[in-house]
Amino acid sequence: MSEQSYVRTEMLSEQPAPLGQTGMLKWMRENLFSSIMNSIMTVVSFAVIILVLMQLIPWMMQPSWVSGSLRQCLDDPNIDGACWGVIRDRFNQLMYGFYPHAEQWRPNLAVVLMLVAVAPVLFDKLPRKMVWFSAIYPFLGAWLLWGGSAWTPILVVAGFAIGYIAFKMLHNMVGNMAMIGAVLAAVIWWLYGIGSVSAWLHSMLPIGIEAVPSSQFGGFMLSMTIGISGIALSLPIGIVLALGRQSDMFIIKTLSVGYIELIRGVPLITLLFVASVLLNFFMPPGTNFDLILRVIIMVTLFAAAYMAEVIRGGLAALPVGQYEAADALGLDYWKSMRLIIMPQALKISIPGIVGSFIGLFKDTTLVSVIGLLDPVGLIRTIQGSAEWNGLVWELFLFVSLLFWLFCFSMSRYSMYLERKLQTSH
Amino acid sequence: MKKSVLLGTIAAMGVMAGVASAGTLDDVKANGVLKCGVSTGLVGFAAPDANGNWEGFDVDICRAVAAAVLGDGDAVQFVPLSSKVRFTALSSGEIDMLARNTTWTFSRDVDLGFTFTGVNYYDGQGFMVRKDLGVASATELDGATICITTGTTTELNLADYFRTNGMSYEPVPIENNAEAMQQYLSGACDVYTTDASALAATRASFETPDDHMLLPEIVSKEPLGPLVREGDEPWGDIVRWTLNALITAEELGVTKANLEEMAAGTDNPEINRMLGTEGNLGEMLGLDADWAQRVIAVGGNYGEIFEANIGESTAIGLSRGLNALWTQGGLIYTPPFR
Incomplete structure (x- = not known):
C-alpha cells in the first residue's frame, strides 16, 4: 500500500463540454450541417430566405400609412413599394363591413362575451356554473349582432320551455313519441308565435337596441359570424350523425348515411348558390329569409357531414372492449355514450375536429362568390373605388394575416388540448 | 290529432304563400326601401366609400329611382351581386331592379325574361397597349398575345374581330380585372382587352399611365342599362322614365343648381310637364307631380351624374363620346315628355 504515491483527495472541478x-x-452541426447534402440544402435555403426578405422588407417598409389614394402613393417620391394607406382608410370596413359606426361596440362586446362563453368549455379549471352563460350566449350574441327588441331572444329561449311543457303533457298520452309533438310545438312557436308576441310585448315595454339588418354585415365580422356559428352548430349535429351512422336502427342509419354521403358529395359552393339564388324560387314571394342565415345553415349542414365522419373515425378507433365494458356496467345507451364512449372518441378525433374547424373557417371566404362582402369580397369592392383601383398585394396580405392569426390560435389550442388530455404513458 | 295539426300548419303556409305581391311599386312602397342590385365593385360605376356609402354611375340611377318612388335618394338597399348571380337575384325577386353595367342583348331581353328600361352608358370593347409597342391601330395586332377575361362576351367579340380581319392572336385567359392588370404590367401579354370604360379606369391606376394607350378601335357594342323583371310594366315604366327624366333634364338645361327656379314654372312647356307644374304625367306613372324634381335633386341631370362619377374631371377621365346627347353628336336620346 505504501507504494501508492498519489491519491487525489479532492474532486476535479467540472469542465465545460x-x-x-x-x-x-452542436445544434447547428446536428440539425443544419449533419451531412454534405444537408449542408448544401441549408446554405441554399438560407440564400433563398434572405433573397426573399431582401425584396420583401424594403417593399413593406414604406412611409405610406397616411396616403389617401393609390395615386398619392405613386406620385410620392418617398414611396416605392407597398401602399398601406388602403389599410388605414378601409380598416373599419375590412373588420365590420357596413355595420354602423356608432354600434360597433356590439360586435366587439359579442366577441369578448364569446371568449367568456367558450372559456368554461375550453378550460376545465373554471367554475362549472359558467356553463349556464355559455348556454345563453348564442341568443345573447345573436341579439347583440342583429339588435332589435330584447323580447325576441327571450321568446326564442321560451320556445324550449314550450317544447318541454308539450313533451310533459304528451308524454302521458303517447309515451316516447311525445318528442315529435314537443319539437313540432317549439317549431310552430318559433315560426308563427314569436313575431306577433314579440311585437306585442315590445309595444307594452320597449326594451331593445337598434336593429342592424344582415345586409350591413361584412368584413371579418361576417367571417366570424358564419364561421363560429358553423363551428358551434356542426359539432353537436356531427356527433348525432356519427352516432346515427353507427346505429342498429335501420331508418336512423339510412338517413344518417344518406345525409352524410349526399352532402359530402356536393361542393360547398353549390350549396351556397342554392342558398343564395335557388331557395328564393321555392319560397312564397315576399318572404324575406335572411341571406346570412341561409348561408349559416348551408355551411353548418356541410360542415356537420364532415364532422360526422371525423367523429366516426374516433368511434371506430375505440377498442370494442370499451363498448362491452359500458354494457357490463349496466349503463343504458345514452349514458354509456356520454360517460364512456364519447369522451374517448372525441379525444382521439381532436386533430381531425380542429382541422375541420379551420377548414370551415377558411371556407367562409367562398361567400364572396355569392356577393356577400366578407374580407375577400371586400377586396374586390375596395378595388372598385376610384382611390384604390389597382391595389392587390397589400389587401390580400392583410386579409391573409387576419385569417392566419385566427387559424393559428385554433391550431395551438388543439395542441394544448391534446397534451392535457393525454392519458397514455 | 297530430295529423290535423300538421295539415293545419301546411295549410297555414299555403295561405301565407297566397298573399302574393301585387306589383313591385307597391312592394317598394310597403318596404320603404328600394332593393337595387349593383356590382360588387366597379370603378366609377358602383363601389362603397370608406364610410360604406355607395357611389358611382349605376348607383346614382338607383338613387334616382328611389327618389322618384319613395322621395328619398338614400332609401336604397344596395345589394352587391356577382355577375354569376345577378340575373337569378332579379328574377327571384330578391331585388327590385338591377343597375349593374349589364349589356342589353337579345337573349337577356327575350330569353331570360327581363325588360331593359334604357341605356345609361354606351360602352364597347377596346384594346390597351404599351406605347413602346409602336402600334397605332388594332389592325396591326396580328400575332399579339392578348389578356382576356374568360366566359364573357369580350372573348367572343375578340375571336370574331380577329377572324373578320384575317389575323391570329395568342389568348392569355384571366379571371378578373385585377389579375389582368398584373399580367399586363408584368408583360405576360402585349394587349389587354375589355370594355373601354374599364380599360380607361385601369390605365388611370397605373404608375405611369402615359406609357400606355387605348387603341382607337371599338370592336363591339355594349349598351349598358338598368333592367327589371318582365311582366310588371308599371314598374318598368317608372325606371324607364326616371332615366329619361335625367337625360331630358340635361337636354333642357335643368340642373341641380337651377332646379328650384325651373320648378317654379318656365316658358318651356316640356320642362313644366316634366317637373309637374303642368299636366298630370306623374299621376299617370302612379306617382305624384313632383317626382321628376326629386329625381334631378339627388345628383343632378344625366350630364352632372356622368361628370361626377366617370367624367373627364375624375380619375377615370372618360369623355362623353357616344354618351353625349344626340344634339351634340352622341347617342343619348329620349322620347319626349308629353
Whole structure:
C-alpha cells in the first residue's frame, strides 16, 4: 500500500463540454450541417430566405400609412413599394363591413362575451356554473349582432320551455313519441308565435337596441359570424350523425348515411348558390329569409357531414372492449355514450375536429362568390373605388394575416388540448 | 290529432304563400326601401366609400329611382351581386331592379325574361397597349398575345374581330380585372382587352399611365342599362322614365343648381310637364307631380351624374363620346315628355 504515491483527495472541478458539443454549434452541426447534402440544402435555403426578405422588407417598409389614394402613393417620391394607406382608410370596413359606426361596440362586446362563453368549455379549471352563460350566449350574441327588441331572444329561449311543457303533457298520452309533438310545438312557436308576441310585448315595454339588418354585415365580422356559428352548430349535429351512422336502427342509419354521403358529395359552393339564388324560387314571394342565415345553415349542414365522419373515425378507433365494458356496467345507451364512449372518441378525433374547424373557417371566404362582402369580397369592392383601383398585394396580405392569426390560435389550442388530455404513458 | 295539426300548419303556409305581391311599386312602397342590385365593385360605376356609402354611375340611377318612388335618394338597399348571380337575384325577386353595367342583348331581353328600361352608358370593347409597342391601330395586332377575361362576351367579340380581319392572336385567359392588370404590367401579354370604360379606369391606376394607350378601335357594342323583371310594366315604366327624366333634364338645361327656379314654372312647356307644374304625367306613372324634381335633386341631370362619377374631371377621365346627347353628336336620346 505504501507504494501508492498519489491519491487525489479532492474532486476535479467540472469542465465545460467541448465547444463542438454544446449550445448553438452542436445544434447547428446536428440539425443544419449533419451531412454534405444537408449542408448544401441549408446554405441554399438560407440564400433563398434572405433573397426573399431582401425584396420583401424594403417593399413593406414604406412611409405610406397616411396616403389617401393609390395615386398619392405613386406620385410620392418617398414611396416605392407597398401602399398601406388602403389599410388605414378601409380598416373599419375590412373588420365590420357596413355595420354602423356608432354600434360597433356590439360586435366587439359579442366577441369578448364569446371568449367568456367558450372559456368554461375550453378550460376545465373554471367554475362549472359558467356553463349556464355559455348556454345563453348564442341568443345573447345573436341579439347583440342583429339588435332589435330584447323580447325576441327571450321568446326564442321560451320556445324550449314550450317544447318541454308539450313533451310533459304528451308524454302521458303517447309515451316516447311525445318528442315529435314537443319539437313540432317549439317549431310552430318559433315560426308563427314569436313575431306577433314579440311585437306585442315590445309595444307594452320597449326594451331593445337598434336593429342592424344582415345586409350591413361584412368584413371579418361576417367571417366570424358564419364561421363560429358553423363551428358551434356542426359539432353537436356531427356527433348525432356519427352516432346515427353507427346505429342498429335501420331508418336512423339510412338517413344518417344518406345525409352524410349526399352532402359530402356536393361542393360547398353549390350549396351556397342554392342558398343564395335557388331557395328564393321555392319560397312564397315576399318572404324575406335572411341571406346570412341561409348561408349559416348551408355551411353548418356541410360542415356537420364532415364532422360526422371525423367523429366516426374516433368511434371506430375505440377498442370494442370499451363498448362491452359500458354494457357490463349496466349503463343504458345514452349514458354509456356520454360517460364512456364519447369522451374517448372525441379525444382521439381532436386533430381531425380542429382541422375541420379551420377548414370551415377558411371556407367562409367562398361567400364572396355569392356577393356577400366578407374580407375577400371586400377586396374586390375596395378595388372598385376610384382611390384604390389597382391595389392587390397589400389587401390580400392583410386579409391573409387576419385569417392566419385566427387559424393559428385554433391550431395551438388543439395542441394544448391534446397534451392535457393525454392519458397514455 | 297530430295529423290535423300538421295539415293545419301546411295549410297555414299555403295561405301565407297566397298573399302574393301585387306589383313591385307597391312592394317598394310597403318596404320603404328600394332593393337595387349593383356590382360588387366597379370603378366609377358602383363601389362603397370608406364610410360604406355607395357611389358611382349605376348607383346614382338607383338613387334616382328611389327618389322618384319613395322621395328619398338614400332609401336604397344596395345589394352587391356577382355577375354569376345577378340575373337569378332579379328574377327571384330578391331585388327590385338591377343597375349593374349589364349589356342589353337579345337573349337577356327575350330569353331570360327581363325588360331593359334604357341605356345609361354606351360602352364597347377596346384594346390597351404599351406605347413602346409602336402600334397605332388594332389592325396591326396580328400575332399579339392578348389578356382576356374568360366566359364573357369580350372573348367572343375578340375571336370574331380577329377572324373578320384575317389575323391570329395568342389568348392569355384571366379571371378578373385585377389579375389582368398584373399580367399586363408584368408583360405576360402585349394587349389587354375589355370594355373601354374599364380599360380607361385601369390605365388611370397605373404608375405611369402615359406609357400606355387605348387603341382607337371599338370592336363591339355594349349598351349598358338598368333592367327589371318582365311582366310588371308599371314598374318598368317608372325606371324607364326616371332615366329619361335625367337625360331630358340635361337636354333642357335643368340642373341641380337651377332646379328650384325651373320648378317654379318656365316658358318651356316640356320642362313644366316634366317637373309637374303642368299636366298630370306623374299621376299617370302612379306617382305624384313632383317626382321628376326629386329625381334631378339627388345628383343632378344625366350630364352632372356622368361628370361626377366617370367624367373627364375624375380619375377615370372618360369623355362623353357616344354618351353625349344626340344634339351634340352622341347617342343619348329620349322620347319626349308629353
